[in-house]
């Protein structure tokens with residue numbers, strides 16, 4: 001399965017369910033909760049959903065509204081070390097389990113999120129190391 005084939009299989013509804021299941025866990029998360037905008041979680045949910053829809057073969061409304069994703073730049077204000085990266089991936093894995101997509105889609109998305117989260121690390125993992 002290729003990336004652009006995901007949207008035709010799970011549709012906007014699938015991404016909506018996935019992202020809702022992810023964001024439901026954010027407010028109570030001790031690591032990630034404080035990083036996200038409490039007053040605009042709906043907006044954050046919409047941005048991630050639209051990005052994923054665009055990235056996996058759906059309509060490009062993310063690009064129309066936000067321009068080029070530049071994800072590393074957009075994440076620069078947030079301190080993403082190994083711990084935050086691992087927590088993000090853990091919450092997304094739970095959301096994927098909850099969404100129960102076909103196995104191929106599940107595996108493809110899981111690998112994508114893990115790799116992208118690693119790419120977004122922007123702080124040293126162990127601050128005490130030289």
Ligand code: HEM
Nearest residue numbers: 035036044047048051066074078084085088113116117120
């Ligand atoms: C590695 C751990 C990560 C942390 C701690 C993190 C944290 C955040 C935070 C705090 C925001 C701001 C919320 C908002 O107002 O939009 C954000 C935005 C966003 N994140 Fe992440 N993120 C992580 C990984 C990822 C990954 C793996 C993806 C790719 C699927 C991603 C995609 C996005 C997108 C598309 C936005 C909205 C960008 C925009 O248009 O402004 N993030 N992230």
